[in-house]
Amino acid sequence: MLLIRELKMLQQNKTTKFNIKDILVPDTDISDEQLINQIKSEGFIAYGSLVRRYNQRMYRIARSITKDDAIAKDIVQEAHIKAFSKLDSFAGKSSFAAWIASITRNEALMYLRKHKNEVTMSNDEESILQATIKQKSLDNILNQPDSVFENLQLQNLMNKHIDKLSDKFRTVFVLRAIEQFSTRETAKILNINEITVKTRYFRAKRLLRHEIQNYLDCSNLKIYQFGNKKCDLVLHNVLLAISRFK
Numbered sequence: 001m002l003l004i005r006e007l008k009m010l011q012q013n014k015t016t017k018f019n020i021k022d023i024l025v026p027d028t029d030i031s032d033e034q035l036i037n038q039i040k041s042e043g044f045i046a047y048g049s050l051v052r053r054y055n056q057r058m059y060r061i062a063r064s065i066t067k068d069d070a071i072a073k074d075i076v077q078e079a080h081i082k083a084f085s086k087l088d089s090f091a092g093k094s095s096f097a098a099w100i101a102s103i104t105r106n107e108a109l110m111y112l113r114k115h116k117n118e119v120t121m122s123n124d125e126e127s128i129l130q131a132t133i134k135q136k137s138l139d140n141i142l143n144q145p146d147s148v149f150e151n152l153q154l155q156n157l158m159n160k161h162i163d164k165l166s167d168k169f170r171t172v173f174v175l176r177a178i179e180q181f182s183t184r185e186t187a188k189i190l191n192i193n194e195i196t197v198k199t200r201y202f203r204a205k206r207l208l209r210h211e212i213q214n215y216l217d218c219s220n221l222k223i224y225q226f227g228n229k230k231c232d233l234v235l236h237n238v239l240l241a242i243s244r245f246k
Helices: 002-011 032-042 044-066 069-085 096-114 123-135 138-142 152-163 167-178 183-190 194-207 210-218 228-242
Strands: none
Touching (some): 044 069, 069 228, 096 183, 152 167, 183 194
């Protein structure tokens, strides 16, 4: 896999002044504000903790807009770099999570404006998806011996099914249902009013098929997963880029 080769090459780079394995997801009792103060006092490497904390959330937002794994990964990197460069402008009027989500969303939209019509789902993929969904009953899924959301095939099925939502519904759905942003925060991130958020969220849930909705109501939904290797690669690339900031 290209990702694995690229990661190994980066890890072997002797000019690297940091070890990404030493940078962990911060404890939940450590606030974003504390991490930001640490970045200001200790330097760019401390930003790695925020990268770890928000990579998954940012990836889901980017992925919900672009519907492409590789593009979403690149957008996450660019959004992190931009967030670091503008960190002094973060005034705390909204949560850091909402602030960086807005940056991620803007980066994704900027990409789509530059590359129109490049991210699509083929008719064949849609036909296969529909056929697969019809064959999957809720009872059959629940009777599987493995945990439902540890089943990669089902995760992929859910990802594709959510991808079928229109852009305006899909992003609202991911922000509200998956990332648990409030209606107000979602409205601010997407630059729309709260009534529109509520309407789109309601319609998005109605558009999802019965089997999927049942899992949303009773499960810890895992979609658009961002694994360890991807996270490590993004972390390394972000720190390498911001290390060059003057």
